[in-house]
Amino acid sequence: MNLTVGVLALQGGFSEHLDLLRNAVDHLSSTEVYSTTNFVLTEVRTPDQLAQCNALIIPGGESTAISFVAAQSGLLEPLRDFVKVQKRPTWGTCAGLILLSDEANATKKGGQELIGGLSVRVHRNHFGRQIESFESDLDLPFLQSESDLVPFSGVFIRAPVVEEVLSNNNDLRSPVEVLAKLPGRVNKMKSGLSQANTKDDAGDIIAVRQGNILGTSFHPELTKDARIHVWWLKQILNQQ
Numbered sequence: 001m002n003l004t005v006g007v008l009a010l011q012g013g014f015s016e017h018l019d020l021l022r023n024a025v026d027h028l029s030s031t032e033v034y035s036t037t038n039f040v041l042t043e044v045r046t047p048d049q050l051a052q053c054n055a056l057i058i059p060g061g062e063s064t065a066i067s068f069v070a071a072q073s074g075l076l077e078p079l080r081d082f083v084k085v086q087k088r089p090t091w092g093t094c095a096g097l098i099l100l101s102d103e104a105n106a107t108k109k110g111g112q113e114l115i116g117g118l119s120v121r122v123h124r125n126h127f128g129r130q131i132e133s134f135e136s137d138l139d140l141p142f143l144q145s146e147s148d149l150v151p152f153s154g155v156f157i158r159a160p161v162v163e164e165v166l167s168n169n170n171d172l173r174s175p176v177e178v179l180a181k182l183p184g185r186v187n188k189m190k191s192g193l194s195q196a197n198t199k200d201d202a203g204d205i206i207a208v209r210q211g212n213i214l215g216t217s218f219h220p221e222l223t224k225d226a227r228i229h230v231w232w233l234k235q236i237l238n239q240q
């Protein structure tokens with residue numbers, strides 16, 4: 001079986017994603033089940049390169065810059081088609097999650113173009129500015145088969161959260177699955193209290209999946225941990 005996985009390489013952490021994809025592929029190729037799979041990993045900057053891909057990662061970075069360059073490169077419509085019409089597996093991290101959402105809050109003045117596909121509304125820069133970046137050990141239940149229960153180090157940099165799952169009763173999309181939450185922080189907008197002193201047991205939604213689309217608020221590509229990449233590739237291969 002052949003699997004070509006692209007990483008949108010317009011801005012942001014694309015080379016870091018490719019490094020982790022290489023690690024994930026090395027790992028999978030050493031297992032009996034996937035030893036015959038032919039993986040091709042590639043940077044995507046043009047519609048032709050996108051058309052070669054069976055699956056795509058949209059990295060973290062700056063969503064406004066990525067969509068601006070995508071529009072300039074004639075990639076915005078092909079990306080929408082790839083995600084929403086052809087429904088090929090697509091994973092967005094941080095800025096990538098924003099781009100894959102149907103709606104975003106706290107957008108650039110004048111609005112910003114999204115690719116869409118996930119029936120959610122994200123809140124950009126939910127935890128504040130760059131200086132308020134943080135790392136947090138995450139319990140990611142979907143990783144259980146890969147993880148031996150070792151927590152995943154979540155890197156949050158001007159990260160969005162999913163503030164609302166939108167009703168999609170009127171379309172044919174699968175329901176949105178909430179895959180992970182970040183407990184122990186509170187939505188400053190709602191409470192007016194400082195994050196550090198308050199707990200919100202419900203937690204912020206930081207990972208979702210809807211059909212072919214996966215979105216995570218944090219940056220696995222800024223760690224050395226390829227478990228989510230391995231898990232995502234396996235999901236794709238098991239559906240082929």
Ligand code: GLN
Binds near residue numbers: 059095158160
């Ligand atoms: N806040 C950024 C944006 O709106 C995302 C930050 C990131 O990807 N680290 O694009």
